Amino acid sequence: MCGIWALFGSDECLSVQCTSAMKIAHRGPDAFRFENINGFTNCCFGFHRLAIVDQLYGMQPIRIKKFPYLWLVYNGEIYNHHTLKERFEFTDYQTKVDGEILLHLYERFGIQKMASLLDGVFAFVLLDTANRKVFLGRDTYGVRPLFKLLTDDGFLAVCSEAKGLTDITHSMSSPPKITPFLPGHFEVFDLKPTGKVGSIQMDRFHCCTQEPNHAAYDTVERLPSGFVPETVKSNIRSLFENAVRKRLMAHRRIGCLLSGGLDSSLVAATLVKLAKEEKLKYPIQTFAIGAEDSPDILAARKVASYIGSEHHEVNFTPEEGLKAVEEVIFHLETYDITTIRASVGMYLVSKYIREKTDSVVIFSGEGSDELTQGYIYFHKAPTPKAAAEDSVRLLKELYLFDVLRADRTTSAHGLELRVPFLDHRFTAYYLSLPEEMRQPKDGVEKHLLRDSFKGLNLIPDEILWRRKEAFSDGMMSVKKSWYNSLQDQMESEVNDFQLEKSPKTFPFLPPRTKEAYFYRQVFEKLYPGQAEWLSHYWMPRWINATDPSARTLSIYKPDKDQ
Structure with a gap:
């Protein structure tokens, strides 16, 4: 497991808010990183790492030279990342981390197809500073957890566990609601110059009764029908x-x-x-x-x-x-x-x-x-x-x-x-x-x-x-x-x-x-x-x-x- 945490549009000191991220430190005992987002002084990522794949270069947020405007924190495993890399001939890979495939898929196909091609369990926050968009997503059954807090004025906080959001401080008229992110869905937010967001799209990318899109690229032989x-x-x-x-x-x-x-x-x-x-x-x-x-x-x-x-x-x-x-x-x-x-x-x-x-x-x-x-x-x-x-x-x-x-x-x-x-x-x-x-x-x-x-x-x-x-x-x-x-x-x-x-x-x-x-x-x-x-x-x-x-x-x- 890993623990992910992110804030967009905070009106409080980020160094103070960061203490909330430490509530999920148990999820990633191997390393921790807290990183401000370039150009947005009121936005940041927190990440607790449990190193399972690419123990040397797998720290997050993941950023690669080919797409310097993309930031990714995710918790999960993408089991078909090698297959997708070969199938779509992605080049300039920078790490051996399975999650890097999300950046390449998003850049080529967009968020909907990216999410539907992932064979695995995951919860992610993807930031595109070039197009000023924030994306959240969670696997079909919610095997990996994800919670969000969204206020009326556009402050967004995201965490692997709800406890990482309970002590978040922000000027608001009423206590915000912390909700689990729906499995099998992705959500798109516009990112404003202030760092605050506005939700513009919430869609399902996979339901348990549907054959997954990634099955077309599966290494398993075609099954007999009937x-x-x-x-x-x-x-x-x-x-x-x-x-x-x-x-x-x-x-x-x-x-x-x-x-x-x-x-x-x-x-x-x-x-x-x-x-x-x-x-x-x-x-x-x-x-x-x-x-x-x-x-x-x-x-x-x-x-x-x-x-x-x-x-x-x-x-x-x-x-x-x-x-x-x-x-x-x-x-x-x-x-x-x-x-x-x-x-x-x-x-x-x-x-x-x-x-x-x-x-x-x-x-x-x-x-x-x-x-x-x-x-x-x-x-x-x-x-x-x-x-x-x-x-x-x-x-x-x-x-x-x-x-x-x-x-x-x-x-x-x-x-x-x-x-x-x-x-x-x-x-x-x-x-x-x-x-x-x-x-x-x-x-x-x-x-x-x-x-x-x-x-x-x-x-x-x-x-x-x-x-x-x-x-x-x-x-x-x-x-x-x-x-x-x-x-x-x-x-x-x-x-x-x-x-x-x-x-x-x-x-x-x-x-x-x-x-x-x-x-x-x-x-x-x-x-x-x-x-x-x-x-x-x-x-x-x-x-x-x-x-x-x-x-x-x-x-x-x-x-x-x-």
Whole structure:
């Protein structure tokens, strides 16, 4: 991860404003730069670097001699930058940084085509001083975060995390609104001589259901068409393996989170397989967290032994988890219940990785549940069409929940997250399949994905067909779930009177449980008046759910070995 920060049209001292940029220093522990923009004394960029590619010359803002009027700060990885460079015969490359491709694409094609040709995850601020334009953009699923603050008089502040904007000072009649930048969109601003801006265009450049424009230049062979089951399963395997392969782009050590569930196991097994083919000079490290003999720990241990990874287990106790809750909410910038529950384990395992190992680039299985209808409530979908529509909804909301969790918990410890299940081509193909083919089958969620890898011996069969278990649930035994420990603790933290008055205390999205009330209290202490950063709580559909945990649902059935 890296952290980007930019101001346009500030009426306060930039050296004072710069202190806000330091709130996201954890995202880039390797280097920091603060740079004023030539000719605009009230505009500047801030950048925290986590060096993954071109460690010597990859500092930002990126500026090259060929286009001296362009300034770029971005957080992300462009996996097809070599392909695009060769395809369009770009010359005079100045660095080996993947992000330099944005400057060449923009100069030749403009912002719309530039954004649509990028195969990767990214959030960027691009400044064109020659044409007096500022551009913001964010990848399809919002894997990389981006927030903006725009005042009525045209002051614009941008940051990778909202916390980097909360203390920005500017003369204004009312508090400005800090909003997440919409994934899959770009925005164009006119830059005035004063440094202030005016928004003139906001457009979508890619939606998850569309075949991405960059697919025309992909190195993957053209896939066989049609919906014959064997053809579909072969295509799924090819696209998934390619999604993992392209994400091997790194000059730092690669590792993988491994819960022992289907998704992380497929990622880890494919990663180990490709690492051997690519002759990486080190073994792939895998990381599991959970209570001793919890379902996830046991399953992950089995997978790691099977695939031959260098496996690490992090012991999780409820007491340690409870101590970390406030830190986790600080990094998450949310009070969503299930997001916080799942984030505690991911935060603690990321802390272990940073402190005890040299792995920096971390693969994970985020996005699969949304794409492949993995949540057990999909068994209750009234129709295949309803299930398919909800799958797309979940993908579009990832930046508010699972992707937010994965980004913040890893970046808090200076790690970089890679999520192959959210590869553009893989998701577009999967969503193009018939609705009936994608829904749960024979009482098994993700049936198509599982069946696609059946008989390949990539992972153990019992893992391939292991029932869905939420990360925050699988860390503990069925008898005493993590959410049970949290709720027990909150009984002493929040009293009945407080909960009864919660609609008055918190009129926006009032908490309905003591656990939710506690999270909201902590959030309001850290980020007062910012409740609208969360638009709604994550909750299962089509079932009478009062809690987001799958273990509370009437249709939940644990594996027989749990």
